[in-house]
Amino acid sequence: MRAKDIMSSPVHTVAQTAPVEAAAELVTVKKVTALPVVDAAGRLVGMVSESDLLWHRVPADPSAHMLPLPNTDPAGRPGLVAEVMSAYPVTTRPEADVAEVAELMLEHDVRSIPVLDDGALVGIVSRRDILRVMVRSDDVLTAEVQHRLDEYAGGPRWTAVVEGGIARVTGEFRDDTEQGIVAVLARTVPGVAAVDVAAAEPRRTG
Template sequence: MRAKDIMTSPVHTVAQTATVESAAQLITANAVTALPVVDGAGRLVGMVSESDLLWHRVPADPTAHLNRLPDTDPANRPGMVAEVMSSDPLTTRPDADVADVAGTMLETDVRSMPVVEDGVVLGIISRRDILRAMVRSDEVLTAEVQHRLDEYAGGHRWAATVQGGIAHLTGVFDDDPEQGIVVVLARTVPGVAAVDLGATRPNGG
């Protein structure tokens, strides 16, 4: 399963020149925890999260306002996203394996990663996206794998059954290339962990 299979797209982005308040509104309105930040050409330049936006708005010390600390003084608060965003964010590619993406998220304690190609944000993948894909029932996966195979074949040539995330396929293949295509079709269904072939070629080949 690849990042492009489960990423959210199109993705909500915010300009680096946008106000902190407008970024906060976007995050709240779209129920996300972070937004990719783009420049005037639409290329990724950073990420801004809920914590980035709150850092200069809510003091860690409830009594900080009494001492007029620079970080919490309204006169010194950053106004633009570029001033509070995290530069050089972790990104992933559309063809990245979801298991690798999940590992990176856990190791670096990030909740979402932009999916980028040639500097352009194609989507975003979050921990929630990964969990949603991984917890799909075998019945749902069976139906989706079967649909993909039937659509490719133009009819019912192979039977699919998913058990424990493993897609078991039975039927007849014309040749190795066709077998390879069928395996790829089944393997790319989000939630399918592996493919088991019980199929054979004609005449036992």
């Protein structure tokens, strides 16, 4: 499964010159955890997350503190997205393996990664996107693999069973090429971790 298979597109973006309040409103309305930040030409220049938008924006409650609070000047708070965004964001490409994308998220401790195609922003993948397609029951996966195989063959030629995320396909194949195609079809179902394709035992006569 590739990033292009699960990414969200088109992408909700925010300009680097936009007010922090505008970005916070967009994050809330669109129910996302982060936004790609673009320049005037639409090029990706950063990412701004919920935590970035909270920076120096939540006033302290004096009644919750024993000691006097230091004086803070509201005028000194960051006002533009460019002041709070993370520059040089981690990115991926449409053809990237989702496993690779998940590893990047964990390695860099980010919740979403923009997808670039030849420098153009074409999508975004979040942890929620990955979890949505990976956490699926074996029964659901079995039905989807079987449907794809039946659709390709024009009828029921092979039998698919998914257990523990591993799809096992049995039946008769014309040749190794057809067996390989069946394996690829089963592997493209989101949530299938591996595929085992086996030809049916030849029938004994006499």
